[in-house]
Amino acid sequence: MNGANQDPSTARLSRSLALQGRICDPLPLIQSDNPKRLLRQIQNYLVDASNERKLITSPGEIFQLVKLLPPKKRDEFLLEGADKNELHDPNRPKIEREDGCWFHFFIIGTAAPERSKLLLLGYHFEMYVPDENRFFRYDLNSPTGEARENVDKGMRSHLHLNAEDVQLPAPAMTPFELLDFFVYGFLPRNQDRRRIGGHQGS
Amino acid sequence: MELSPTSVIALVGGIGSGKTTALLVAMKQLIQAEDTRAVYVDVGQFHDLQRIETGVIVAAVGLALCKLVDKSARDSLNNELQRAIQSFRQWAEPQEEWIPYDELALRRMQKEEEDSFVRVKEPGKLTLPNKLSDELESQRKNFAMIREAYASAYLIGFIDGLDRLASIEQFQEAIDEDLRFLQAEGLGLVVTAPLLSLFGKYRTALSRFEHIIVVHPVDISGPRGENEFLCEVLKTRDPDGVLSSEAREILARDSGGVLRDLLALAKAAARNAYMLGRDTVTGPDVLVASDQLARTLFLGLGDDDLKVLQRIRKQGSFVTTSDRDLALLMTRRVLEYPQADKPPRFAVHPTMLPLLHLAVDSP
Amino acid sequence: MNHDLPTIGPGEFVTQLGENGKEDAWFILVLPDSTDEQSAAVRLAEEIHDTLGLPTAFVNGTPGPEELVIRLHQAGTKAALIYGAKAYIDAEWRHLDLLRKQLEGGGIKALLLTASAAEQMQRFAPHLSSFVGAAIWQLNEEADYLAPEEVAERLSVLRSTWQKDDDAILEMAKAKTLPPDPEFAQWLLLLGRGDLL
Numbered sequence: 001m002n003g004a005n006q007d008p009s010t011a012r013l014s015r016s017l018a019l020q021g022r023i024c025d026p027l028p029l030i031q032s033d034n035p036k037r038l039l040r041q042i043q044n045y046l047v048d049a050s051n052e053r054k055l056i057t058s059p060g061e062i063f064q065l066v067k068l069l070p071p072k073k074r075d076e077f078l079l080e081g082a083d084k085n086e087l088h089d090p091n092r093p094k095i096e097r098e099d100g101c102w103f104h105f106f107i108i109g110t111a112a113p114e115r116s117k118l119l120l121l122g123y124h125f126e127m128y129v130p131d132e133n134r135f136f137r138y139d140l141n142s143p144t145g146e147a148r149e150n151v152d153k154g155m156r157s158h159l160h161l162n163a164e165d166v167q168l169p170a171p172a173m174t175p176f177e178l179l180d181f182f183v184y185g186f187l188p189r190n191q192d193r194r195r196i197g198g199h200q201g202s
Numbered sequence: 203m204e205l206s207p208t209s210v211i212a213l214v215g216g217i218g219s220g221k222t223t224a225l226l227v228a229m230k231q232l233i234q235a236e237d238t239r240a241v242y243v244d245v246g247q248f249h250d251l252q253r254i255e256t257g258v259i260v261a262a263v264g265l266a267l268c269k270l271v272d273k274s275a276r277d278s279l280n281n282e283l284q285r286a287i288q289s290f291r292q293w294a295e296p297q298e299e300w301i302p303y304d305e306l307a308l309r310r311m312q313k314e315e316e317d318s319f320v321r322v323k324e325p326g327k328l329t330l331p332n333k334l335s336d337e338l339e340s341q342r343k344n345f346a347m348i349r350e351a352y353a354s355a356y357l358i359g360f361i362d363g364l365d366r367l368a369s370i371e372q373f374q375e376a377i378d379e380d381l382r383f384l385q386a387e388g389l390g391l392v393v394t395a396p397l398l399s400l401f402g403k404y405r406t407a408l409s410r411f412e413h414i415i416v417v418h419p420v421d422i423s424g425p426r427g428e429n430e431f432l433c434e435v436l437k438t439r440d441p442d443g444v445l446s447s448e449a450r451e452i453l454a455r456d457s458g459g460v461l462r463d464l465l466a467l468a469k470a471a472a473r474n475a476y477m478l479g480r481d482t483v484t485g486p487d488v489l490v491a492s493d494q495l496a497r498t499l500f501l502g503l504g505d506d507d508l509k510v511l512q513r514i515r516k517q518g519s520f521v522t523t524s525d526r527d528l529a530l531l532m533t534r535r536v537l538e539y540p541q542a543d544k545p546p547r548f549a550v551h552p553t554m555l556p557l558l559h560l561a562v563d564s565p
Numbered sequence: 566m567n568h569d570l571p572t573i574g575p576g577e578f579v580t581q582l583g584e585n586g587k588e589d590a591w592f593i594l595v596l597p598d599s600t601d602e603q604s605a606a607v608r609l610a611e612e613i614h615d616t617l618g619l620p621t622a623f624v625n626g627t628p629g630p631e632e633l634v635i636r637l638h639q640a641g642t643k644a645a646l647i648y649g650a651k652a653y654i655d656a657e658w659r660h661l662d663l664l665r666k667q668l669e670g671g672g673i674k675a676l677l678l679t680a681s682a683a684e685q686m687q688r689f690a691p692h693l694s695s696f697v698g699a700a701i702w703q704l705n706e707e708a709d710y711l712a713p714e715e716v717a718e719r720l721s722v723l724r725s726t727w728q729k730d731d732d733a734i735l736e737m738a739k740a741k742t743l744p745p746d747p748e749f750a751q752w753l754l755l756l757g758r759g760d761l762l
Binding site: 217218244246247250251252310363366367462463465466467469470472473474477491493494495496497498499500501502529532533534557 | 568569570571577580581584631659660662663664665666667669683684685686687688691692693695696697698699700701
């Protein structure tokens with residue numbers, strides 16, 4: 001990889017692109033016929049989670065919070081799950097987990113050449129942990145304008161960890177892989193795991 | 203009925219007031235007596251009431267008896283009785299006929315490729331090929347045998363569904379000969395009758411009944427703990443305690459004492475609670491349900507109807523001067539509560555009150 | 566006096582159907598007059614299948630109440646969408662009311678009507694109306710979409726977060742200098758300029 005003829009910065013770029021290729025190319029397709037169906041699949045996923053009490057957001061609120069941008073003639077769509085709530089106001093409607101963490105997301109996509117599937121163009125899935133005032137966010141940049149350049153830099157799919165200017169490489173995921181993690185997978189207060197980690201370290 | 207098991211009683215009440223429940227409760231009590239048996243039929247389940255005519259009630263009661271005899275003594279039926287049952291069933295059971303099945307759109311949607319005709323047992327085609335009334339008398343012997351096989355002593359027929367008949371003439375036509383037939387066979391009868399038969403010119407419809415029992419909505423403003431009764435009904439239907447006590451109180455109040463509305467409101471309130479992510483149904487869930495029911499009750503009302511409702515709301519007075527006024531009673535927008543030693547009290551269905559208030563307050 | 570029926574989105578409606586799951590239950594959905602009820606029925610059937618996993622029968626009641634009952638019995642599925650009753654005359658509603666008992670049993674049934682047909686039902690089929698109770702809504706297919714004020718609110722948040730106005734964003738998009746964050750793509754879509762993505 002790092003051949004003798006390559007200068008170090010070219011080599012770094014080439015490794016970064018290889019990494020990008022592994023985590024983000026090709027992007028996973030969304031297994032859904034159309035945006036409306038994807039909307040309903042996501043709403044139903046969240047309603048089921050609410051029924052299981054994994055979410056304290058009620059089914060009625062989920063239908064209020066998860067919506068599509070009214071369709072235009074073009075194929076692109078925008079699907080939103082609650083608004084950004086930038087100031088982390090706990091009183092705003094939100095998709096909230098049983099442990100008090102809350103999240104919002106949006107997905108940008110378009111029709112895939114393959115019928116009955118949708119193509120991801122970008123996404124933004126942010127979790128906020130209110131007790132510790134921390135957040136993390138998975139972003140998939142949209143490959144337009146300057147973003148194209150960033151794709152080339154290997155930063156299209158990344159994770160923000162508690163800071164807007166910290167970007168860590170992250171795998172591109174489907175909306176349901178992200179929801180699996182946001183609703184079920186992420187366990188910030190798994191004390192047992194922390195303790196074991198501590199013992200191992202000492 | 204216990205004292206006079208061959209009498210003929212009309213059970214009259216508004217929509218959803220609990221007539222069927224009353225019938226079933228009475229039936230349960232009467233069959234405790236050793237020498238009394240009972241048979242329940244909902245004529246509407248058996249027959250298209252639109253085409254009700256002489257013979258239908260006898261056919262319905264007879265078929266129910268055949269079923270009961272079959273069930274209780276299938277192996278010990280003698281040949282004569284078997285023949286009687288067969289002959290009665292042949293006369294009384296709905297006929298089968300070919301009907302066109304031409305739903306192209308339906309087939310397209312379901313991707314089904316049935317034949318263009320299906321054979322069905324069509325409700326309401328009871329009268330084909332012969333009119334039941336033509337052979338009613340000839341079935342008397344069969345009926346008597348079947349009746350005797352099921353109940354050698356007293357037999358009481360609980361006949362439900364006729365209260366749905368909007369036409370009093372139809373009701374009269376349906377009951378006239380059939381009740382005579384059944385009485386002659388020694389049956390006591392309790393028959394649900396349309397609420398309309400209590401009013402004005404329609405009263406003659408009840409002339410052939412020995413007793414008339416009116417099932418009114420439960421008056422929760424009454425002094426005898428009626429509110430508790432409705433709350434108890436809810437409690438028995440809610441073994442898991444999903445309804446809060448506040449919800450039960452509001453349900454009892456907003457139902458106006460109409461049992462079906464009580465249950466419909468409870469169901470709607472439970473749906474509302476679920477959508478709000480609550481395990482328990484609370485007062486606000488019921489209030490939303492009440493508003494939903496009110497909006498259905500307002501459907502189709504004209505300005506004159508609204509004026510009548512406002513007058514009842516403010517003054518409690520209701521004089522039925524037209525069929526349109528009566529329709530408000532028949533469709534339970536107006537509820538009637540009897541009062542001891544006083545004229546009845548009329549009230550607007552309680553779910554409608556907030557919107558009627560708003561109508562007055564808004565400019 | 567405003568006593569419109571409550572509105573409901575298709576997803577929420579189907580979820581409510583599912584809440585009554587195994588019970589015998591009737592629901593009424595009032596469609597806007599302009600909606601083609603057969604295509605609305607097909608859309609709802611897809612929703613019922615996706616959400617509740619139930620096969621749905623389409624019951625066309627157009628020929629009359631008696632046919633409606635026959636077809637409903639024939640359908641025999643756990644969910645049925647019934648259409649065609651909106652054209653019933655008063656007498657047909659009365660007839661359907663008399664057939665009320667035969668409408669019982671057999672799972673979830675959703676009757677599609679127009680507002681005027683729902684009024685007729687309330688007047689001429691009071692037993693059926695009482696049986697349905699409060700399970701009646703107006704369908705709002707727009708409920709799946711962000712309302713104009715929600716779009717405006719999101720745009721306002723984007724403007725204040727990034728300290729830029731819409732024109733600047735459009736200029737940058739045209740010049741291919743838009744920052745890579747997905748929020749800028751969101752911004753363009755909210756402005757109705759998906760073509761610049």
